[in-house]
Amino acid sequence: MRCRSRVWSSTAAVVLGGLLAAGCGGEQKDTADEENAGKAVSGAYPVSVTDCTGAETTFAKAPGKIVTSNASSLELLLRLGAGDKVIGTGFPPGEGTLPADLDARARKVKVLSDTVIPKEKLLGSGADLYIDTFAAMDMGAGTGDAPTEEAFKAAGIKHIYLKSTACAAQSKSAVTDLSAVEADITSLGAVTGTGAKAKRLVAGMREKVDAVQKAVGSTAENERPTYFFFDFDAGTKQPFVVCNRQVANAVITLAGARNAFADCDGDYRQVGWEDVIAKNPDWIQLGVRNRGSEAANDKAFDEAERWLKSDSATKGLTAVKEGHFLRIGSEQTTIAGVENADTVETIAETLYPGKVN
Incomplete structure (x- = not known):
C-alpha cells in the first residue's frame, strides 16, 4: 500500500518551483529498479518500478497514453523521446521555458490544468499511466482530494512517482x-521502451559531474565556499531555503560548495533573514524561475540582485558586498532532471575559475 502524504503549499512561487510536498516515508527497496537497469536498454518487458515504500507497479508493455503531473516529468519524457505518448499534463511549462528543441513539442501536449489536475479530469483522461513528480497531496482550490490508488486502478491508470522528488523529504540521509535522478531516468526509460536514450542521458550527466569531481572533489570541506540559494520568486519577506534532502543540496555539494542550510533536515524550510x-x-545564487x-x-x-544590495538585512552579507552572485535558473537547480548536471558544472566553473574545463 502506497503512502499518501497530503501537503499543499499556498505560496504560488514555491508551487511553481517545487511544491513543498512531503515525500513518502519508509525505507526504499530498489530491487525492481535495479532490474530495470538491465532491461532498460533492450526494451524487455515486464518491467517493475517501486514507489517510496517499495510497492511495485509492473508493466507488461509500454504505456500508450501518459499524463504527467507537471512540466518536469513532461520534460524528462520529451528528452527520452516518449513525448508523443503524453496526452495531457498539469502545471504546463511556460512558453520558451524549455530548451528550444523541446519547447515546440511541449506546446502540442494538452493542458489538463494550469495547476494540479482535478481528480475527475485525471481519472477520466483516458490515460494508462500517470507520472507524479511529487508525493500525493491535497488538491486544494476546490479540486477535491487526490485519487486513491483504488480509484486509479478502477480507471485503468497505473500510478508511479519520480522518487528523486517524491521521496526526498522523508529520506533518512542527506542527498549529496x-x-x-539517474535512477528515475533509467526507470522511465525502461517503462516507456526508451532505455537506450535513457542510458545516453545518464552517461552525459555522469561525464559532466565526473569532470567536476576530478577538478574540485578533493577540496577539503573547510576550504569549500558556503553557498546560499536565494529563492527570489518565493518572496523576500521570509526566505525559503533548500535543505539537505532537496536535489539542490546534491547540486551544490557536487560543485564543490557547502549548502549554507545543509544542517536543515528536509527539502525546504522557511527561515528568517x-x-x-x-x-x-560566500556565494549567493539568484534563484529566478x-x-x-x-x-x-x-x-x-x-x-x-538589486533587492539584496538595498535591503538593510542583506546588504552587509559577504557575498553581497563582494558581488558574489550566480545567475542560474531555479528549475535546473531545484527540480530533478538532466540539467542538474549542467548546473553542477556552471557553479563549479564560477567558484573554481580555471580548474573546471
Missing part, C-alpha cells in the same frame, strides 16, 4: 549525489 545573516554565505526569454530573465536577475 544525483543517483536518484537573521538565519541567513548568521550563515553569512524562467520567464520565457533571456531579456525577461535578465530583468528578474537584476531585480533579485
